[in-house]
Structures are given as C-alpha cells and as structure tokens.
Amino acid sequence: xxxxxxxxxxxxxxxKIPGAVEAVFKESVQELxxxxxxxxxxxGRMRVDTGxxxxxxxxxxxxxxxxxxxxxxxxxQSYGYDAGQIEAVILGSDINDTLFFGYSAAYAGHREYGSxxxxxxAFVRSAAQRWDSIVEMKARELKSRLGL
Numbered sequence: 001x002x003x004x005x006x007x008x009x010x011x012x013x014x015x016k017i018p019g020a021v022e023a024v025f026k027e028s029v030q031e032l033x034x035x036x037x038x039x040x041x042x043x044g045r046m047r048v049d050t051g052x053x054x055x056x057x058x059x060x061x062x063x064x065x066x067x068x069x070x071x072x073x074x075x076x077q078s079y080g081y082d083a084g085q086i087e088a089v090i091l092g093s094d095i096n097d098t099l100f101f102g103y104s105a106a107y108a109g110h111r112e113y114g115s116x117x118x119x120x121x122a123f124v125r126s127a128a129q130r131w132d133s134i135v136e137m138k139a140r141e142l143k144s145r146l147g148l
Contacts, residue, residue: 027138029090035127045123051079056105059089065102072106
C-alpha cells in the first residue's frame with residue numbers, strides 16, 4: 001500500500017489556493033483529536049468516569065507527552081477537559097511539524113490497549129486509523145466553503 005504524504009492527499013486543489021493545505025491540515029488534526037476525546041456516551045470510544053483521562057491530554061511539537069506513573073485522579077473529584085493548550089499547539093504548528101498528542105494519566109496505556117483481560121478502548125488508534133478519511137472530509141468541506 002502506498003502511503004501518500006498529507007500534502008499529496010490535498011494537492012489536487014490546494015496548490016491553487018493559498019493557505020488551503022495549512023487549513024486542511026489544521027482542521028484535520030483538530031478533528032482527529034476531537035475523535036480521540038469523544039466519550040462513549042457521545043458515540044466515541046473513550047470511557048469517561050471522572051474525566052481525568054480526557055483532561056490529561058497534552059500536545060507538543062517537540063516530543064511525545066509522557067505518561068506519568070503517579071498521575072491518578074483524586075477520589076470523588078471530577079475533571080474537565082480544556083482544549084486550549086491542544087488548540088494552541090495545533091494553531092501554532094507548521095505543515096512540516098510533527099505533532100504529538102499523548103495522555104499523561106497513569107492508566108492511559110491500560111485504557112488504550114487493555115490489561116488484565118479488559119477489552120481495549122483503542123480511542124487513539126481508532127481515530128488515527130481514520131486519518132485519510134478525515135483529511136478527505138476536511139478537504140471536501142473546504143472546497144465547499146470556497147465554492148469549488
């Protein structure tokens with residue numbers, strides 16, 4: 001299977017329109033993160049009890065955010081997800097940057113991959129597997145907005 005670069009996927013129309021490749025890139029990344037973060041109750045794959053795992057999502061252009069073995073929720077406390085840091089990294093990125101998204105909650109890996117016989121949630125992998133279709137969708141949306 002041939003893997004095309006992001007730029008090649010949208011080049012057919014984007015080369016003619018200044019800023020189109022960057023717009024499709026950033027909107028696609030935002031959609032990918034939104035899919036990763038969507039709770040099961042809203043059609044996604046992430047189980048949400050306290051919201052701690054969702055709130056632990058971090059973004060970087062330098063390195064993969066690390067899981068912290070001591071980062072666990074406090075009993076009885078609920079946590080809200082603030083997308084501000086994630087959006088700032090996406091909006092501040094360049095088309096040539098590698099973007100890293102990772103959860104710092106101690107149990108993030110167990111939830112993604114499963115453990116002790118638990119079924120994996122695969123909220124990251126399932127979103128990542130949809131990258132090509134997300135890019136295509138965002139390119140179509142941009143074409144439609146531009147009347148192409």
